[in-house]
Amino acid sequence: MQTTLGKTKKVQFFTFVLSRSRYKFIHFSDTPFTTATVIAAHELAFEAISGCPSEIVYDQDRLFMVAENFGDLILTAQFRSYVSQSTFVTYFCRKADPESKGKVENVVKYVKQNFLYNRSFKDLETLNMEAKAWLLRTANALEHGTTKKIPAAEYQIEKAFLGSWHPAVIEPEAYAVYAVHKDNKISYKSNLYSLPLGTYKGKGTKILLKVTLEQLIMMNQKEEELCRHDICRLKGQKILSRDHGRDKLTAINEMMEQFSNLMENKLQALNWVMQIKHHKPRYIRDQLQLLTATVTHLEPHLASQALNYACHHQIISATDFKAITEALKREQLKAEMPTPIIIRLNPLSGESRENEDNIPAQSDLLTYDTYFSG
Numbered sequence: 001m002q003t004t005l006g007k008t009k010k011v012q013f014f015t016f017v018l019s020r021s022r023y024k025f026i027h028f029s030d031t032p033f034t035t036a037t038v039i040a041a042h043e044l045a046f047e048a049i050s051g052c053p054s055e056i057v058y059d060q061d062r063l064f065m066v067a068e069n070f071g072d073l074i075l076t077a078q079f080r081s082y083v084s085q086s087t088f089v090t091y092f093c094r095k096a097d098p099e100s101k102g103k104v105e106n107v108v109k110y111v112k113q114n115f116l117y118n119r120s121f122k123d124l125e126t127l128n129m130e131a132k133a134w135l136l137r138t139a140n141a142l143e144h145g146t147t148k149k150i151p152a153a154e155y156q157i158e159k160a161f162l163g164s165w166h167p168a169v170i171e172p173e174a175y176a177v178y179a180v181h182k183d184n185k186i187s188y189k190s191n192l193y194s195l196p197l198g199t200y201k202g203k204g205t206k207i208l209l210k211v212t213l214e215q216l217i218m219m220n221q222k223e224e225e226l227c228r229h230d231i232c233r234l235k236g237q238k239i240l241s242r243d244h245g246r247d248k249l250t251a252i253n254e255m256m257e258q259f260s261n262l263m264e265n266k267l268q269a270l271n272w273v274m275q276i277k278h279h280k281p282r283y284i285r286d287q288l289q290l291l292t293a294t295v296t297h298l299e300p301h302l303a304s305q306a307l308n309y310a311c312h313h314q315i316i317s318a319t320d321f322k323a324i325t326e327a328l329k330r331e332q333l334k335a336e337m338p339t340p341i342i343i344r345l346n347p348l349s350g351e352s353r354e355n356e357d358n359i360p361a362q363s364d365l366l367t368y369d370t371y372f373s374g
Helices: 035-049 077-084 098-115 124-139 151-161 252-261 266-279 281-296 300-312 318-336 365-373
Strands: 002-005 009-017 024-029 055-058 065-067 089-092 176-179 185-188 191-194 206-211 215-219 225-230
Touching (some): 009 124, 024 124, 035 077, 176 185, 185 206, 191 225, 252 266, 252 281, 266 281, 266 300
Parallel strands (some): 055 089
Antiparallel strands (some): 176 206, 206 215
């Protein structure tokens, strides 16, 4: 069952409930379940109840069953292998038969409306720890709405009727091997899917491909996940991830040091980018790439002025830093331009009016008195 926590994080959970006591078990995953992971969830459930039931009722899920085939159930190879070495018998509900799977459907609704409602997601380990605590204090400790009995108390009775459980040997999944192109892509069913920058390491580079119902999961030779894509049902398409074009080979700390080395005050620059990392942890690589590109061809004194301005005004953004440098460059260019010479012309003749401010010579009044009296 899939649900959403907050606005962005989607999680799925496996749920298991004992029919008589209504004793419940849940296990969360932040990636889609595969046959292997759902088998592992079975083992966790059996460990939690310290036993194994004689029969388990399932919905018709693609992780367990390929086809119903008019009653001749065709199980997936991995799940069939798991069931063959287990002591329980499987019973698959028919399609559109809510009565046979009502108990577990009620648990799903209970988990979503009670445990998950308004819950924030920190990480998967914390979520599973919180779920275990919730089962102990609430789901299995409070009176059941239908039976009017406490599941934890009834489980102590039902426990005696469970079969013994021995950890099963889970066969590793077999993955297809695909060659990596020079441009860090693989070809799958007439489509190209991107891989992270640097995956291609020369001729013969290969990756392991895990195919689920909706996704392609790409792994290295150590079975460590590199990336995943939704399967495209069209042909001749390029399925690319913008994230795969980013340089992830250089460590964040090295990029921070690289930027600070370009600045006059290295300590101030390093402290400033640390603030950016704290406020924008998901985008710190992009921020550092933009900062480095901005100051690479910038005059050192302009870069220092921009950094001082950003620190003084508590600006922690690479785009804002770039805008500051652009403004400083415009001011510098304006200051370096010569002062224009203004020549004023006579509007009638068009000649220069450079003498218009000259003051003509003046005679003293006593000179005129002398002439008139003489």
